[in-house]
Amino acid sequence: MAKQREAVTEVERVRMAGHIGYELSAMADAFLMREDTACGVFTMEACWLHARNLIEFLVGRPSGRNPNDIWAIDYVADWDVSHTVRNAMHRHLEVLDQHLSHLARTRAAEHTSGSDELPEATARLVVDLVTLLRDFSSRVQSDAHSTPLRIAVQVAERRLGRG
Numbered sequence: 001m002a003k004q005r006e007a008v009t010e011v012e013r014v015r016m017a018g019h020i021g022y023e024l025s026a027m028a029d030a031f032l033m034r035e036d037t038a039c040g041v042f043t044m045e046a047c048w049l050h051a052r053n054l055i056e057f058l059v060g061r062p063s064g065r066n067p068n069d070i071w072a073i074d075y076v077a078d079w080d081v082s083h084t085v086r087n088a089m090h091r092h093l094e095v096l097d098q099h100l101s102h103l104a105r106t107r108a109a110e111h112t113s114g115s116d117e118l119p120e121a122t123a124r125l126v127v128d129l130v131t132l133l134r135d136f137s138s139r140v141q142s143d144a145h146s147t148p149l150r151i152a153v154q155v156a157e158r159r160l161g162r163g
Contacts, residue, residue, distance in 0.1 A: 023050045083131070
């Protein structure tokens with residue numbers, strides 16, 4: 001039997017908004033530092049980790065959601081994305097999981113093939129997530145929640161050269 005999810009309080013929503021903004025800022029910072037050859041692998045993995053957290057927040061996992069996690073519907077009751085967006089985000093999760101938490105043969109094959117596909121896919125993912133978070137933050141009604149989220153999105157867009 002699935003664990004029942006407790007209602008989220010207003011105090012929790014305010015606290016959680018800061019964590020969402022942190023995930024976005026950390027993803028953008030790590031993405032921007034990926035070119036540093038000394039730390040490139042670590043910053044790319046940090047970017048992926050924060051991106052994965054944001055995907056789980058915005059669209060969940062194909063297998064469902066953890067009742068203890070922060071969900072986008074905690075702020076926007078009717079939040080939903082198109083099947084196209086959801087499927088794209090779930091495909092990103094598959095790749096991120098292989099690189100972050102699984103010793104997968106596909107991961108080993110990519111590292112030996114010299115493929116530039118992963119950095120390009122990461123750049124697309126970061127842009128897509130910032131765009132999705134902009135849409136999400138514009139739909140959050142309470143200023144106590146939306147203001148920190150909107151500021152985090154604006155800062156990330158500026159830092160990424162998109163704002």
